[in-house]
Amino acid sequence: MIEFVSNVNFAPSNPKAENLGNPLHLQMGHKSEVTQPTYEDVSAKLNSGEIKTRVEALLKQYPVKQGALLEVLWIAQSELGWVPQAAVKWAAKICECSPVHAWGVATFYTMYKHVPTGRFLLQFCQNICCHTAGAEDIISIAEKKLGIKAGETTQDKLFTIARVECLGACGNGPAMLVNDDFATDVVNGNLAMPSNVGLNAERLDKIIAWCKERAAKNPQEPKRDPLGGITGAVHSEPLGLDFAPPPPALGVKATTTDKGVSVIWKIAPEVTSLAVERKNGSKWEAIGSPGIKDKEFIDANGKAGCEYRVIATSGTRTAKPSVEVKS
Ligand code: FES
Numbered sequence: 151m152i153e154f155v156s157n158v159n160f161a162p163s164n165p166k167a168e169n170l171g172n173p174l175h176l177q178m179g180h181k182s183e184v185t186q187p188t189y190e191d192v193s194a195k196l197n198s199g200e201i202k203t204r205v206e207a208l209l210k211q212y213p214v215k216q217g218a219l220l221e222v223l224w225i226a227q228s229e230l231g232w233v234p235q236a237a238v239k240w241a242a243k244i245c246e247c248s249p250v251h252a253w254g255v256a257t258f259y260t261m262y263k264h265v266p267t268g269r270f271l272l273q274f275c276q277n278i279c280c281h282t283a284g285a286e287d288i289i290s291i292a293e294k295k296l297g298i299k300a301g302e303t304t305q306d307k308l309f310t311i312a313r314v315e316c317l318g319a320c321g322n323g324p325a326m327l328v329n330d331d332f333a334t335d336v337v338n339g340n341l342a343m344p345s346n347v348g349l350n351a352e353r354l355d356k357i358i359a360w361c362k363e364r365a366a367k368n369p370q371e372p373k374r375d376p377l378g379g380i381t382g383a384v385h386s387e388p389l390g391l392d393f394a395p396p397p398p399a400l401g402v403k404a405t406t407t408d409k410g411v412s413v414i415w416k417i418a419p420e421v422t423s424l425a426v427e428r429k430n431g432s433k434w435e436a437i438g439s440p441g442i443k444d445k446e447f448i449d450a451n452g453k454a455g456c457e458y459r460v461i462a463t464s465g466t467r468t469a470k471p472s473v474e475v476k477s
Pocket residue numbers: 275276277278279280281315316317318319320321323325
């Protein structure tokens with residue numbers, strides 16, 4: 151008999167399963183009872199303002215609206231913090247597909263959350279490489295430290311712990327994601343996953359302290375990069391195979407140093423050129439064209455308070471600008 155198992159429906163078969171917290175499908179809310187907002191409330195929120203404009207621009211870039219479903223769901227999640235059932239229905243309507251198709255997509259990919267989570271979702275890999283490197287010990291340390299089991303959220307709504315399958319960071323096992331970022335350590339005040347450095351109790355402490363400090367400094371989570379959003383250009387011509395612009399530069403940060411301002415970023419492999427821009431009054435001015443292998447640009451004339459963004463281009467196609475950051 152062939153059995154299909156997706157990583158969101160996998161119930162632990164380990165003999166000590168009772169020690170492993172809730173099964174994953176419950177952890178991520180696929181079958182758990184949560185209070186669902188009404189369709190009216192959700193669609194009123196998502197059919198207005200900036201979201202409406204973003205969705206309309208996005209749909210123009212796909213020959214078939216259903217092609218935009220993943221990103222429309224992602225937009226709903228970034229606005230609501232999770233993907234309630236009404237948001238799946240809304241996305242299905244927007245993308246002109248059946249709600250059951252949209253539900254299948256939304257529950258297949260584990261990046262969509264079907265329950266509200268804490269501000270920091272700690273996703274610990276429990277797959278084989280991380281397991282042999284001590285994932286179980288790390289997960290139980292995290293559970294003790296935060297006073298919750300996997301699948302639960304702390305009372306202050308700061309942390310949710312989840313067990314997930316391979317994160318693709320096996321060489322750094324035990325590995326975890328803090329929201330969308332890999333984190334096995336804190337380096338120079340940032341979450342980091344240095345080569346071959348896995349989680350241990352001490353590094354986990356540092357990461358939890360980093361999250362608490364960030365929450366204390368920023369009561370509201372600062373705006374995050376869209377996840378590789380294929381947005382930006384609007385096409386009125388029939389779309390060819392290469393219609394999609396590249397994703398924007400992600401993880402852009404600007405830090406004041408004694409040499410000026412250091413701007414860093416991450417780009418997709420298809421990017422062929424980059425431009426760093428600094429804001430001058432209300433206008434953006436290009437101040438440098440780093441090489442595509444470069445990961446940093448020093449603005450020798452920059453100072454604290456300057457604003458920057460990075461523009462990525464692939465051939466003739468330009469990504470939408472990165473988030474704007476202040477040094
Ligand atoms: S096994 Fe943990 S990241 Fe691959």
